[in-house]
Amino acid sequence: MSAQKELALDTARILRDAGHLVYLAGGAVRDQLRGIEPKDFDLATSATPTEVLALFPKSDAIGEHFGVIIVKGHREMIEVATFRTDGSYKDGRRPESVKFSSPEEDAQRRDFTINGLFQDPFSGIIIDHVGGQTDLETGILRAIGDPKKRFQEDALRLMRAIRFAVVTGFEIEENTLNSLKKCAPLLKQISPERIRDEFSKILVSKNRGRGLDLLAETGLAKTFLPELLTLQGCEQPPQWHPEGDVYIHTRIALSLLDSPPLHLALAVLLHDIAKPPTQTWDDEAKRFRFNGHDRVGAKMAEEILRRLRYPNHTIEEVSFMVSRHMKFMHVQEMRTAKLKRFMAADSFPMEIELHRVDCDSSNGFRDNYDFLHLKQEEFANEPLIPTPLLTGKDLIDKFSLSPGPKIGEILRAVQTEQLEGRLSDKERALAFVKESLST
Incomplete structure (x- = not known):
């Protein structure tokens, strides 16, 4: 049993012994029913924040206004929320007020049915007021109640819908999907940081290619990453890119990554972002060219990531990888010194993976990739950049x-x-x- 789960059960036991109703809530219930070990264990209770604080005096009352108390263990912490209904959402982000209520009403205020389940922490009995169990069994992501209202209450739910669909592999229910498309412009109300966090989770998920499609199809990408849509219909020379336009190439490349770190996923997403603005037609060769798209793309990547408030080290590393991705075409022509310096970059292990998916999502030629792997073996017994002979x-x-x-x-x-x-x-x-x- 994880330390956090143990803390949740100990906390629930104290609340129960004090005469309060208490359930496991939200993601912990959803994940356990899917056979996944939850990362977080949240509790919902009839105890008011004042009553929770009285039982756990060392707790953090940072969310007391919304009925949320953070109970701390030795190193872990859990969220304990009082059953509540939310008042009006005037800013599309958080309720103006809350009213303490019943488990039934609390479930109705949540976002999706699969997240609206409760579980008795002692008997294991599931308490389902929203039909979440059926949707879990049939693989459906459905908003609770009126989907338009749910998205208007908190526009971040638009991004969360995509994330849950991608992470679970569930289909978005028709009314929920239609409302999502209609409400997509509301995402502009949400801070770049909150959008960034959801977007990052989509990019590192297993079904990130589907996530990209959903962001494009629903109109969400238009609100925070319009550059992505310009890749659609941007033609490429078929002899080098039989897969199709730049969007299709990017989507396939992303899908070919195996559990990528975020920096790599971002670099793959943005490696050809400048192909649309650099596209020219070579009348003599009868083909499109994208001269300088690596250099322009590095600048665009920096602008996009800065707009989404990614940290500086992420911006620098991703832009660097985008700026160098075309150099892999020339590695077999490099002198040993230049090649060693090229391979000595801290980001090189990610760059060679970017190159692999770049090749495999287009013409499939891996000559340079294979060459570099041989060189890695050849250079493995000594540092690529040895101690200087002189100072x-x-x-x-x-x-x-x-x-x-x-x-x-x-x-x-x-x-x-x-x-x-x-x-x-x-x-x-x-x-x-x-x-x-x-x-």
Whole structure:
């Protein structure tokens, strides 16, 4: 039993012994019924926040206004919420007020039927006021009550609908889907950070390709990632891209990733984002070209990720990977020193995976991918970038050079010779510099 589940059961036992009704609620019930170990265990109870705080005085009352108390264990914490109904949602994000109520009414205020289930933590009995068990069994994602009203209450539910559909593999019920499409513009009410968090979960899910399709089809992408829609219908040379347009290529590439880290998924999503604005027709070759789409794409990726409030390290790494993805075409032509520097990038393990799915989602040519794997084996017994043979101080002391850019140029030339295998010790490196300075 996980420490958090143990905390939830201990908390539930104390609430029950104090005379309060208490259930496991939401995602914990949903996941357990699907045979998945829940990450979080939330409780719903008849106890008011004041009563919960009296039983757990070290708790955090940060959500007390909404009937939510955070009960803390040694390292874990769980959310304990009083059964409630929500008042009006004037900002499309949170209720103006709440009213403590019954389990039946509490279930009705939740987003989707599969999230509206309760479970007695001691008997294991499921309490279903919204038909969530049937929808779990039949694989349906359905809004509770009027779907339009649910989305108007909290527009983030639009993104959550896509995420739950993608993560569970469930079909979105027809009325829920139609309301989702009609309410898509409401997503503009939601902060970029909250959209980003849901979008990131979609991108790293197993069915991320379907998630991309749903975001495009429902109109949600138009509100926060309009650049994605420009990929649709952007033609590519069929000899290199028999799969179709840039959107189809991107979707397939994303789908081919195996449990990717977020940075890699974002880089694959955005690697060809600049093909539409750089597309030109080569009349002589009778084909489309996308000259500079890697360079322009890196800048666009930075702008998009900054708009969605991704952290700087994510923006920098993803933009870097986008800027270099076309260089893989030329790795077999690189001199050893240049190739080692190329492979020494911290992001290279992700970049080579980007290159793999880029190839496999287009013409299937893996020549450069296979070449790099052979080189990884060849270079495996020593650091790609070895300890420098010389320092700037060596050059200043030995050759009376003044500090400045010239020092860096010489050190890089020495490193190049070292990487090429022509220099292996300090004495020969100094001789190389002496000869270079004399010519």
